[in-house]
Amino acid sequence: MSWHHCLCSLALSLLLTLVVPQSILAADSWQAGLAKVNITPTKSMWMAGYGARNKPSEGKLTDLWAKAIVLQDASGHRALAITLDLVGIDRILSQSICQRIEKEHRLKRDQVALFCSHTHSGPVVSKNLRPMHEYLLPADQKELIAEYAQKLEDQLVELAGAAVKDIQPAKLSWASGKATFAVNRRTNKEAEVPQLRADGKILGPSDHDAPVLAVHNEQGELRGLLFGYACHATVLSGYDWCGDWPGYAQLELEQRHPGCLALFWAGCGADQNPLPRRTVALAEDYGRQMADAVDATLKQAGTPLTGSLKTTYRELAAPLGTLPTKEDLQTAADGKDKYQAARAKMLLADMAAGKALRSDYPYPVAVWQLGPDVQWVILGGEVVIDYALRLKSDLRGTKTWVAGYANDVMAYIPSRRVLIEGGYEGGGSMVYYGLPTIWAPEIEESIVKEVLQQAKTP
Known part of the structure; x- marks a missing residue:
């Protein structure tokens, strides 16, 4: 072998010695950025979630927040999760926010998810639950709703930039805790729950898993806690x-861990209520129970997040049932049920403008793979518990996180079982969201099929 070949071999060996360990290290290195902004309305305005309210807001128990976390893997691929203390957002607002984030911060649609806590003590937001306010509220309230939505959009775009700017090396770990205050509201009467719980006789499916992602900096200091749970945020109705x-x-966790940002996402809790309810003391107690569940995971050795990040997003044509005729809508518009009438007037106005009633809905489904373990399924609408239980069974158990109320809260999303059983979650709720009819029987299979396809995408 010539001296030239020897020199080349030596240089190559030295290069491999220097590069390979760094690349191995980089394969498991993550970064994260965190930010928050106060989104509490500054004016008295109409509140969302309950049709029985008959006046605007009067005060404040806690501020409402939008919080953001950006995750970045070793290759530089990013995902932005924004959590909102709001009952929901509609498709038009969600699209506008995500389009601006893509333009200003270079995060594509599959890299962004908007999660609503579904608190029923927040403001009406844009076109969400449209029949409950579009034809029923005075003009000044409609103006406040429009103003709030525009300000919110601007705040969230700016929030995304702040989180991106904050990106820094991080040690990420995940775990799954437990909380048990969620109760299936379809199978347990609220007044009977305390005794049923004492007797161990709570009925119906629930999901008591509480997934947690912990963010530490390189010095081991806790910077963020991202956690989820499947339960309505309906303790309060004032x-x-x-x-x-x-x-x-979130307040409890941030008080226990100064310097830490706590972010909440809602699971498939459309048929799950915090019971009993209706007092501030109970809301605070459930908050402490949730914080205890999250803290319990911190006392154990969480699983380090390794590997890479993968994000997918698609909208499927979710099938609706038999559509009403124009005559059906006119009858409803002339009827005494104000919400039925409001929905009918809304749909008739759309038809008059040349918009035919759709036989399906562009339903958003996303799946984020966080390393080799965690699979985060992100669904729109108010999703019932059956979806979480089925997807966890079909996929990875507690390693599969299933979020609802994300990106577009357009309606309740019943399973086939709930759809057949009927009731509020099965179809009665559709009027308040403005969709023309109930979902078709194949709604569950359509959504699950799309999730499984994305989950298996290489």
């Missing part, structure tokens, strides 16, 4: 702004 139990849980 006239004061409040994050309800998820808001109290």
Whole structure:
């Protein structure tokens, strides 16, 4: 072998010695950025979630927050999760926010998810639950709703930039805790729950898993806690702004861990209520229970997040049932049920403008793979518990996180079982969201099929 070949071999060996360990290290290196902004309305305005309210907000128990976390893997691929102390957002607002984030911060649609806590003590937001306010509220309230939506959009775009700017090396770990205050509201009467719980006779499916992602900096200091749970945020129904139990849980965690940002996402809790309810003390107590569940995971050795990040997003044509005729809508518009009438007037106005009733809906489904373990399924609408239980069974158990109320809260999303059983979650709720009819029987299979396809995408 010539001296030239020897020199080349030596140089190559030295290069491999220097580069390979760094690349191995980089394969498991993550970065994260965190930010928050106060989104509490500054004016008294109409509150969302309950049709029985008959006046605007009067005060405040807690502030409402939008919080953001950006995750970045070793290759530089990013995902932005924004959590909102709001009952929901509609498709038009969600699209506008994500388009601006893509333009200003170079994060594509599959890299962004907007999660609503579904607190019923927040403001009406844009076109969400449209029949409940578009034809029923005075003009000044409609103006406040439009103003709030525009300000919110601007705040969230700016928030995304702040989180991106904050990106720094991080040690990420995940775990799954437990909380048990969620109760299936379809199978348990609220007044009977305390005794049923004492007797161990709570009925119906629930999901008591509480997934947690912990973010530490390189010095081991806790910077962020991202956690989820499947339960309605409906303890309170008054006239004061409040994050309800998820808001109290976040406050509790941030008080226990100074310098830490706590972010909540709602699971498939459309048929799950915090029971008993209706007092501030109970909302605070459920918040502490949730914080205890999250803290319990910190006392154990969480699983380090390694590997890489993968994000997918698609909208499927979710099938609706038999559509009403124009005559059906006119009859409803002339009827005494104000919400039925409001929905009918809305749909008739759309038809008059040349918009035919759709036989399906562009339903958003996303799956984020966080390393080799965690699979985060992100679904729109108010999703019932059956979806979480089925997807966890079909996929990775507690390593599969299933979020609802994300990106577009357009309606309740019943399973086939709930759809057949009927009731509020099965179809009665559709009027308040403005969709023309109930979902078709194949709704569950359509959504699950799309999730499984994305989950298996290489």
